[in-house]
Amino acid sequence: MPKKPIINAHTHTFTSKFVPPFLAKTIVPWPLYFLIHTRWIVGLAQRYYRWKHGQTFPKYDKNKTKEEQEIEKQKAWDKIYASRRKMRSKTISKFNFKANRIIYIPWRIIIFWVSLVAFFYVAEFLGWIFGIDEGINDIFTKVKIWLTSYYLYFEFPVVWKVVWTLAVLIFINWSRRTIWFLIKKLFPFFQSILSPNGLALLERYLLMGRFSFYGTQKKVAERALDQLPPNSQMVILPMDMEFMGAGKSKMTNEILATKNNNIPKNPTEDDWKDSDYHDTFKYQMRELWDFVKTKRNGKNPNAYHPFLFLDPRRIEKEGNSFFSYTIVDGKMKLNDCYLKTYMEDRNFSGFKIYPALGYYVFDESLLPIWLYASQNNIPIMTHCVIGTIYFRGKKIKEWNYHPVFKQYYRDKRQPENQPEPMVLPQVKPVDLQYNFTHPMNYLCLLEETFLRELIGNAKDNNLKTLFGYTDKETPLTQTLKNIKICLAHYGGEEEWIKYLETDRDVYARSLIKNPNDGIDFMQNATNEFSWSKINSLWHDTDWYSLISSILMNYDNMYADLSYIISKPSIYPLLVETLRKSDNYEAQLVHYNAEQSNNKKASHFKGRNRLRSHILYGTDFYVVRNHNSDKDLYTETRAALDDESFDLIARENTFNYLSRD
Structure with missing residues (x-):
């Protein structure tokens, strides 16, 4: 039986045209960040690379x-x-x-x-x-x-x-x-x-300068795909940074100059339209679709798997024109809207979100889309690491407490003392991303009791109807237990190192003591639910342990190795993470017999399920300052045995992207 194609589960093709002007905000003091304008810095980087390559190529x-x-x-040449x-x-x-x-x-x-x-x-x-x-x-x-x-x-x-x-x-x-x-x-x-953040931002500017030479997303994508073996594929993840508080990227003269050529006099449904030039996000998505559809009509038609970026603030701002639905026989049916155009008419492969930009994964505007994704087996890719791209604005009052998780502020042995919202002390923007990005936020979607509280407190009464909410004591009739989400970057290299170095955290030891269960989030040692345990896990436990336990305990939760795959320090633990546990052969029989790709990994338990939920991804082109994609491919092949590599680069990613 021929092997499935290699799929890079995490790549980017967006260029500096789609990046806001003041990324240096909060990293460089006011008003100096106004002088570090994205377009200017990228322009300098462009000129540097043009000069550098001009010394080699005429x-x-x-x-x-x-x-x-x-x-x-x-x-x-004489020169x-x-x-x-x-x-x-x-x-x-x-x-x-x-x-x-x-x-x-x-x-x-x-x-x-x-x-x-x-x-x-x-x-x-x-x-x-x-x-x-x-x-x-x-x-x-x-x-x-x-x-x-x-x-x-x-x-x-x-x-x-x-x-x-x-x-x-x-x-x-x-x-x-x-x-x-x-x-x-x-x-x-x-x-x-x-600072480390400043240097990381400088690296990002240099990368955007380097890849801006290619001009279009199509040329950037071709650059990534050409570094993998023939017939390989890649997931393309766009970005929408308009609402991150770093200024708004403007439609450049270069973009506007393409308008007359792109828009025909009598456009059909799939032609360029004026609305595609409304802002840089709309242009980015349309440019992405333009080269994806061309590829679908040529060789290797499944080479690109484009995702649609979602930001709840854009959904709220654009209303029904962005997302609109009706309920037919208990299932969501999309009305004509932006989301339907890309997910159904143009058959985009999934959704991309970036909570560090200033929102939770369980934002009210996202919940109905998550139900739609759950009902249709649509994969979601979410950012899950502390990085340099995060919300640059000021903390608002509501962010002082977690919307779902609680803690005790008085003696809990006294019945009159009830748990209250868990305080989140972070103030600086660079620290706020910890709260938005935290892997435990995904329990609020996966666990019905947490989701029920979210729906019960929702301002939009339509959500109560959509999820079948009755009251605080009655379970929802519609849940998100089957939602398919990949936690990109697996928490980051620092969290992997923290797991290896920490020997006092009792919950981190669960991966060793209970290799087939990991951390039980919903019960303590006496088999009772405990807010104290939730608090301890949130504040103290490393993200490697949390994410690994989520992957082991929930059917459709994944994590990819993007960016951290460039760090040699993670490879010994990666090999251990991909190790098989007991009863693998018996569970494999049921895995192979399962007809639905979405349900295959559910037949594995514990560590066997964990290894079946890890995806190969590089984070092209963000990772380019460390390694090229062909270098990462070669290093990963060398570090893992053939079976493990094929598992994360072929089998698992294929299942993650499958709708059946």
């Missing part, structure tokens, strides 16, 4: 005649050859210079001296602006007096200090790095600019 105007092109090409000769000469001269100790050692002493003076000039200027510790300032003063006594420090006019400093920073690489290191230590302000 560029010429394809609109000129063949003879003119040849002349241009020859000139370009490249001259550059190579210059580099060769420079390399040899540098080697000979360093080999001559009589010259090199005094030179290094001079470099240290001019760099030290430049550092004092910079520190003096920044100290005047931001202030400097009095003790450190006294030390600086004494050192400068000592240097002056030996004619090694000069109180030049400001203009000459600037010239001296710029010369050092421009021409001496060692000085740039050393001075910047010292400045960050002296002035905490600069720590925020190049």
